[in-house]
Amino acid sequence: METAVDAAVQNNARKVVEVNIEIGEFTFLIPEQLIFNFEIASKNTILEGAKLLIIKKKGRLSCHDCGFEGESEVDPEIPPQIASFSPMKCPSCGSSATEIIGGKEFIITDIRAEVDDA
Ligand SMILES: [Zn+2]
DSSP: OHHHHHHHHHTTEEEEEEEEEEEEGGGOOOHHHHHHHHHHHTTTSTTTTOEEEEEEEOEEEEETTTOOEEEEOOOTTSOHHHHTTSOOOOTTTOOSOEEEEEOOOEEEEEEEEEEOOO
């Protein structure tokens, strides 16, 4: 949120129209929740009325037992509140000796703004 405001101000933006962000699956952030929070937090700021576009990135795991490395999905049966604290299971061998190597991104990729000509 603050990052977006800072970036906009630094670029002499008058009004931000669009903010693109990328979130990894393993952040366990819920897009609808983010949009809701964004709308509240952007009230009376340069971001008010801006559209928040969210791109979801698949999580990536590395397995210490079988050497698997690649995309992984969160087990839909595990509630996110719990999944974020428990190790991910390897999709190849089922081991819990895994390491998250991707999917924790939470970055602003692009901001579109109307710039003051003056
Ligand atoms: Zn494995």
